[in-house]
Amino acid sequence: MAAKLKTGDKVVVLTGKDKGKEGEISRVMPKDGKAIVDGINISIRHTRQSANSQGGRIPQAMPIDLSNLALVDSNGKPTRVGFRVEDGKKVRFAKTTGDVI
Numbered sequence: 001m002a003a004k005l006k007t008g009d010k011v012v013v014l015t016g017k018d019k020g021k022e023g024e025i026s027r028v029m030p031k032d033g034k035a036i037v038d039g040i041n042i043s044i045r046h047t048r049q050s051a052n053s054q055g056g057r058i059p060q061a062m063p064i065d066l067s068n069l070a071l072v073d074s075n076g077k078p079t080r081v082g083f084r085v086e087d088g089k090k091v092r093f094a095k096t097t098g099d100v101i
Helices: none
Strands: 010-013 022-029 034-037 042-047 056-061 069-072 081-086 089-094
Touching: 010 034
Parallel strands: none
Antiparallel strands: 010 022, 010 069, 022 034, 042 056, 081 089
């Protein structure tokens, strides 16, 4: 299946503790159906001190399910993503505005 959300896309969270927050996708894991969004779903990870790191309590963005994310269109509203063929190429477009992403 083609990827509706890709790295670098600006998304909004639809459900969960971070509902309504916006961020940019930094990593997508299509096999797991999850993505990591900067500043969203932050968890505190306790790490041990080592020769090359300080250690302590480090905030880290955890993966969030792709079904809980929606792309932000040019108007700043959440939208679904569709596909269509233009000039022999398959492109993504926003369902609300019809603009190519």
